[in-house]
Amino acid sequence: MPETTPPVPMEKLVSLCQRRGFIFQSSDIYGGLASCWDYGPLGVALKRNLKEAWWRAMVQEREDVVGLDAAILMQAKVWEASGHVAGFADPLVECKQCHLRYRADELKADKCPACGGELTQPRMFNLMFKTFMGPVEDEASITYLRPETAQGIFVNFENVLNTTRRKLPFGIAQMGKSFRNEITTGNFIFRSREFEQMELEFFIKPGTDEAWFRYWVNERLNWYVKLGIKREHLDFHVHEHRELAHYAISCHDIIFRFPHGWAELEGIANRGSFDLVQHAKHSGKSLDYYDEDTKEHYVPYIIEPSAGVDRSFLAFLSDSYAEEVAGGETRVVLHLHPSLAPYKVAVLPLSRREQLVTAAKQVWADLRRHWLVVYDDAQSIGRRYRRQDEIGTPYCVTIDFQSLEDGQVTVRERDAMDQIRVPIAALKTIIADKLAGEPLFTFTHGGQIWKRGEEEKAKAP
């Protein structure tokens, strides 16, 4: 796979994120909390846009998917049925000398990598965060923070089916926080103990699962490409049989060229009937589906595209980052898809002269009714353009003295750095057109990115 430029070093991204307010270390003033992160003003804006783009593509624009938002705290029985209580564990070893802890399956030697000390025998360590509900801390009150959003969907399958009167195939989508007490974390927001997922559970008739699996792999790859990730920075990892999780019939990871190397961005799994069978068994409730067309009862199969919000955030950030020489100077620019950019527009009065500020603030107020818009009047226009480039703002609107005479302003575009002069009265419409013209909003489902000659197979069955 050709790599045109090397990925941006992680340190540069971390530095940009902290300097401009995308991401801060959690509990920063207390020295930080390992592997938990707070999203600052720009980070929360980008994250909201990213989640909105997913929800739009996966729920709003589709005929066959509805949304759900289940609680983080669930009955322990859910996690017994799913296999998490018994099996969601990693082998933990500890150095007898320096007491650092490691995942045994990630170590390449049997001595401590830090000090060379001897390691303990591995013990299985469950990754679920445990807490107690109610005033007594005993076995009966144990509750877990969900380690995945998926189970909230499975246990609501019947509720959703009955209240929406849906027929197969149909999906239930959910976004929300999950928690895993990872032994080793790291690579910035790539692996953290608190993270956010975007999961779809797509319920289908057994036998149609291979076709739907291919469809969703293609669909999800498309989503990243349409939102600006370079195709050559995406690839697949096809799980071999021995790699498959206990619930999966097959699984493809979409992998991305992260700053720290190629790694999983999203997993698409064919979970078969495993989940509904388990929950039917443990709850004593039938989770069969009655197919009115074929007059059959069966347990649906499930195709699951499971994406991480934080990993996607990191992917979009790192893939859009560029250092470019322009006019003898190097500019840092985030070529973010406009639908993801934290601010859609920056409003810049040429100077702090009162007339200009008044006019600029009026433009700012008008545009804010439609988008998140930033105002900046500090330092030279060139410096301000650079500041907006660095955070990915697609359009800068400059108000100058000429504007007060002719009612026109300059709109400067981030990527090509072209400038056009437009009437203030038409500004809203022009920017709306520019933003609406972006690929995201003309994205039709089922594309041709999967592999040449395979298009037909990847279409919705």
Next chain:
Amino acid sequence: MPETTPPVPMEKLVSLCQRRGFIFQSSDIYGGLASCWDYGPLGVALKRNLKEAWWRAMVQEREDVVGLDAAILMQAKVWEASGHVAGFADPLVECKQCHLRYRADELKADKCPACGGELTQPRMFNLMFKTFMGPVEDEASITYLRPETAQGIFVNFENVLNTTRRKLPFGIAQMGKSFRNEITTGNFIFRSREFEQMELEFFIKPGTDEAWFRYWVNERLNWYVKLGIKREHLDFHVHEHRELAHYAISCHDIIFRFPHGWAELEGIANRGSFDLVQHAKHSGKSLDYYDEDTKEHYVPYIIEPSAGVDRSFLAFLSDSYAEEVAGGETRVVLHLHPSLAPYKVAVLPLSRREQLVTAAKQVWADLRRHWLVVYDDAQSIGRRYRRQDEIGTPYCVTIDFQSLEDGQVTVRERDAMDQIRVPIAALKTIIADKLAGEPLFTFTHGGQIWKRGEEEKAKAP
């Protein structure tokens, strides 16, 4: 205060929510998890709209507020500094006979209300959910699920100030889950152990706090009224000195006439400098603000409007619920503000004849690019209108045989039940205009709802 009609009984709301897929009991198939709730397809749509309306009014449309999204897991030191480890507790008593547990401060007698048994002496029970981070369960690894989102803002004050180069007054807004291990819960989603908050922390110069406090009380009351809550179902509870939390200089609750009675919907508190002083002391970091205009150093005061997503959800739902006699039949209708309604439009082919279905699905696909839109072709048009009324869909678009000839469809409005005939080509624009014409989008800050003659005082200082 005049009450025109009695509030809808809670059972009716619960029944509607379960029947139509607004809200399900968490872990329902396992018998439920007390006081945790899952939002179904309609519930998540309404909740997303509600949060979006808050974010729009509190962040996007304002000059002086930025967003944040801090982690749920924070260092224990944060909760020591805030006073939660020592003081966030309720007095717990248990019946020696039937072992039911109660909050001592909520009991009216000293015998068990269930069986008349003798109660234990009260002991203070901390309401924070505790968990352990990392593989060892000891004192050093204790972490808490945040019981409020506010502290995530306080500890990031300096980070946000430095990266956004803001000047006082300015605010930081956050939405997210919080957790409280309540002894007694209930009244549906009114008090639950897992809930979602929408909090603004507004940082100001000491001495301007009374004026800003009044401004925010007014502003927040306005928000509910503009989104459709009847003014006569809102009131204030002004905290007397003995009721105030340890951090508060003053506090007004906005109370609402819930199905179970008048109760707190949102609290607006003047927190003074308590929080920043505490975190400065415990972290050893200065959290002073340098005021460039007056050349002073001081610790900002904070005004906090703190709203609950779930309580607001319940308030909007119950206040919009009506049973109306129309054409000899009783219809249930949710008169939800269009910006909150789960679906903006329902598309209804008159029958399942192929030509109608094809035309209707084309209209559906076009509208879905802009809004969440539902399609329904089951049973009579009258029944379908009723189903949409019951979930608050503001507009129904009916495609009939005439539509195939003249390219026009019928748009039926939920509240007045008026019907107009419009060209399909103009449908999108007409609905967009109807939705955009709603009060939400022309809402200007600082209104006249507070109290006659008090408008001036409630304006932004």
